[in-house]
Amino acid sequence: MSDCLFCKIVGGEIPCKKVYEDDTIFAFEDITPQAPTHILIIPKDHFASLKEVPGTKKDLLGHILLKARGLAQEAGLDESGFRIVLNTGRDSGQAVFHIHFHLLGGRRMTWPPG
Ligand code: AMP
Ligand code: ZN
Numbered sequence: 001m002s003d004c005l006f007c008k009i010v011g012g013e014i015p016c017k018k019v020y021e022d023d024t025i026f027a028f029e030d031i032t033p034q035a036p037t038h039i040l041i042i043p044k045d046h047f048a049s050l051k052e053v054p055g056t057k058k059d060l061l062g063h064i065l066l067k068a069r070g071l072a073q074e075a076g077l078d079e080s081g082f083r084i085v086l087n088t089g090r091d092s093g094q095a096v097f098h099i100h101f102h103l104l105g106g107r108r109m110t111w112p113p114g
Contacts (some may be wrong), residue, residue, distance in 0.1 A: 001046045003050060004046055004088055004097070004098050005056065005098070006040075006042055006046075006096055006098035006100060007046050007098060009026070010026050010040060010042070010044050011030060016029070017029040017032075017041050019044075019071060020041075020067065020071060023042055023044075024043060024044055024045075024060060025040050025041060025042065025044060025064055026041075026043075026044055026066060027039050027040065027041040027042070027064075027067065027071060027103075028040055030102070031110050033059070034102075035103060035104040035105055035106050035109070036106025036107060037072075037075045037077060037082070037103065037104065037105040037106045038078050039068075039071055039075075039102075039103040040100045040101070040102060040104070041064050041067055041068050041071070041099045041100065041101045042064075042098060042099065042101070042102075043057075043060055043064065043099065044109060045060075047096055047098070047099045048097040048098065048099070049088045049089060049093065049094060049097060049099050050086060050099055050110065051088060051089070052099070053099065058094040063072075065084070065101070068084050068101055068103045071102055071103055072105060075103075075105060075106070076103035079107065079112055080105065081104070081105065081108055082104060082105035082114045083102075083104045083105065084101055084102065084103055084104075085101070085102040085113075086099070086100075086101050086102075087102075
């Protein structure tokens with residue numbers, strides 16, 4: 001999508017601190033980190049949120065989740081733990097409407113979230 005911030009990041013039009021890329025997914029550091037490790041993992045294809053991802057995309061969603069786990073391990077979070085967040089829609093606080101998984105770690109987090 002031409003006016004989507006994260007599509008522009010994938011396309012290189014807007015700079016980012018890239019963490020990982022392959023044919024289908026892209027990961028980069030969040031510009032306003034909420035924890036010592038805060039990485040966003042996204043599909044290269046545009047889907048506004050989880051609601052818009054077709055049921056045929058199970059492999060893509062699984063790939064993102066397992067890559068998030070791998071990036072957490074690479075960041076040294078295996079033992080201390082980490083949180084993966086997928087905000088969906090208004091009440092969740094979703095601000096960017098290109099689906100993105102947050103990988104957060106490196107500090108103790110609270111539950112329930114705010
Ligand atoms: P959400 O509230 O789940 O939609 O999260 C959107 C996230 O995108 C926030 O954590 C922002 O800090 C992050 N963000 C917004 N603009 C950029 C950008 N240009 N580069 C990296 N992260 C961004
Ligand atoms: Zn997009």
